[in-house]
Amino acid sequence: PAVARENNCLNAAKACNLNDTCKKYRSAYISPCTSRVSSAEVCNKRKCHKALRQFFDKVPPKHSYGMLYCSCPVSDQSACSERRRQTIVPVCSYEEKQKPNCLELQASCKTNYICRSRLADFFVNCQPEPRSLSGCLKENYADCLLSYSGIVGTVMTPNYLRSAKISVSPFCDCNNSGNNKDECDKLTEFFTENTCLRNAIQAFGNGTDVGVWQPMSPV
Amino acid sequence: ISVQTRGCLLKEVHLNVTDLRLGYQTKEELIFRYCSGPCVEAETNYDKILNNLTHNKKLDRDTPSRTCCRPIAFDDDLSFLDDNNAYHTLKKHSARKCACV
Numbered sequence: 001p002a003v004a005r006e007n008n009c010l011n012a013a014k015a016c017n018l019n020d021t022c023k024k025y026r027s028a029y030i031s032p033c034t035s036r037v038s039s040a041e042v043c044n045k046r047k048c049h050k051a052l053r054q055f056f057d058k059v060p061p062k063h064s065y066g067m068l069y070c071s072c073p074v075s076d077q078s079a080c081s082e083r084r085r086q087t088i089v090p091v092c093s094y095e096e097k098q099k100p101n102c103l104e105l106q107a108s109c110k111t112n113y114i115c116r117s118r119l120a121d122f123f124v125n126c127q128p129e130p131r132s133l134s135g136c137l138k139e140n141y142a143d144c145l146l147s148y149s150g151i152v153g154t155v156m157t158p159n160y161l162r163s164a165k166i167s168v169s170p171f172c173d174c175n176n177s178g179n180n181k182d183e184c185d186k187l188t189e190f191f192t193e194n195t196c197l198r199n200a201i202q203a204f205g206n207g208t209d210v211g212v213w214q215p216m217s218p219v
Numbered sequence: 220i221s222v223q224t225r226g227c228l229l230k231e232v233h234l235n236v237t238d239l240r241l242g243y244q245t246k247e248e249l250i251f252r253y254c255s256g257p258c259v260e261a262e263t264n265y266d267k268i269l270n271n272l273t274h275n276k277k278l279d280r281d282t283p284s285r286t287c288c289r290p291i292a293f294d295d296d297l298s299f300l301d302d303n304n305a306y307h308t309l310k311k312h313s314a315r316k317c318a319c320v
Contacts, residue, residue: 007246010246010247013247013299013300014246014247014248017247017248017249017250017297017299018233018248018249018250020295023249023295023297024295024296026298027295027296027297027298027308028295028296030298030306030308031296031298031308033306034306034308082304083300083304086300086304086306089306
């Protein structure tokens, strides 16, 4: 179909800057996430994460999700998708000099109460279930999106990968997993190959978030 | 400073960031707020004297500024992503509160 080549991620950014609350909290995280603190560090990661958590805590989902879950055409690997990838300022909030092992990263998350509880929420609310029409065990996309945005600003901060389909991952891999390779693969696949999360993100992007999977109530 | 003047008001205009002509290449937009309006009501004896002295040419070629409608507080910072995927943050770029000063 002749879909206009609209950049939904750009439109969401425009809408954010025209809203006083969204504009304020957007620049409140972009500033610390883009300010170099020393020749060795591109930013103060702790401050960047804190401001990112504030953004998702304070800004209404219409605007914050609009930017985080904006939909891009499958063919697009540039303007729209790259802007979506840049939403969380990955150079500061996401990337590290070295990729840690995902199980090690999870262990360090569990030492922090915010990270531990938010990661637990994410595992519960985005649990995939192939037999359900929504793809989710808990058939509630809104809860899954909320828990995913909740781990942005923790050490497990996930981001979109540069791939044709929607796939996200924290900044880690399963090298050096030893005996725990299977456990580590299961952890990463919960992010990268999660049908529930993918459907929730797509449903938000297409504006079909509500009512598509819920059983019809008897008339 | 006299905040309660009727003439000097906060106004706003919806612009593209490129309209600001600050050299940024981006498709993002903003609301720019500025102060505008007359400040005659707020003038003091000082302003009247300046007016008279400039007319009488008593101040050589000096023309000191009289009461102006200016921002006394600025809006929150504005951030945007440019066409090369670099972020920029503008500070003190837009007015929040106006007064005759």
